[in-house]
Amino acid sequence: MDSFNCKCLNCGHDFHVTEGGGMTSTVYWCDSCGNTHLQPRYAPRLMRNGLRLPSTLKREFKHWQNIFGDRATIADDGSFCVAELSSEQVERFAEGFLIDYLSEPERWGRSGDCWDEHERALMLQLRGACSCGGQWLLPSRSTSNSQPHDLHKCPQCRSSRLHAVPLFDKVSD
Numbered sequence: 001m002d003s004f005n006c007k008c009l010n011c012g013h014d015f016h017v018t019e020g021g022g023m024t025s026t027v028y029w030c031d032s033c034g035n036t037h038l039q040p041r042y043a044p045r046l047m048r049n050g051l052r053l054p055s056t057l058k059r060e061f062k063h064w065q066n067i068f069g070d071r072a073t074i075a076d077d078g079s080f081c082v083a084e085l086s087s088e089q090v091e092r093f094a095e096g097f098l099i100d101y102l103s104e105p106e107r108w109g110r111s112g113d114c115w116d117e118h119e120r121a122l123m124l125q126l127r128g129a130c131s132c133g134g135q136w137l138l139p140s141r142s143t144s145n146s147q148p149h150d151l152h153k154c155p156q157c158r159s160s161r162l163h164a165v166p167l168f169d170k171v172s173d
């Protein structure tokens with residue numbers, strides 16, 4: 001999570017912005033007015049990627065077998081593996097499921113599979129455009145994180161001409 005103190009170079013308004021989604025969500029930004037909209041970060045199904053874990057963890061094999069069933073195997077060298085799923089094997093969600101899932105953020109998990117492109121597109125379509133008519137976008141991240149991304153707008157005048165100063169999290173108990 002990155003935070004910034006901002007001053008609008010257009011109207012002089014001072015405000016604060018925070019970036020980055022939670023553990024369970026991804027933040028989309030309206031490219032026109034700067035509003036935000038949350039989407040689930042992970043698809044609630046077994047991850048399609050394969051895994052290979054060292055034999056030192058072998059005792060936990062049952063755990064992986066319980067989750068992945070036949071996809072979990074032990075290799076000759078003792079390491080255990082979870083086979084990757086092909087794109088055809090990934091369980092796709094029906095629209096009705098996604099409508100329910102989007103409306104219940106408390107069900108969104110901290111892990112799971114990635115979404116397919118068309119699922120992401122469908123979920124944004126289900127949400128509908130921003131009330132201002134703008135499109136939902138994912139900001140491109142700067143590598144330094146020393147400046148907020150370019151989809152931020154001044155909450156008062158909606159200008160994107162901002163002067164930003166990063167705030168660093170202070171350690172406290």
Ligand SMILES: [Zn+2]
Pocket residue numbers: 030031032033034035130131132133134
């Ligand atoms: Zn908007």
Ligand SMILES: [Zn+2]
Pocket residue numbers: 008009010011012013154155156157158159
């Ligand atoms: Zn402003």
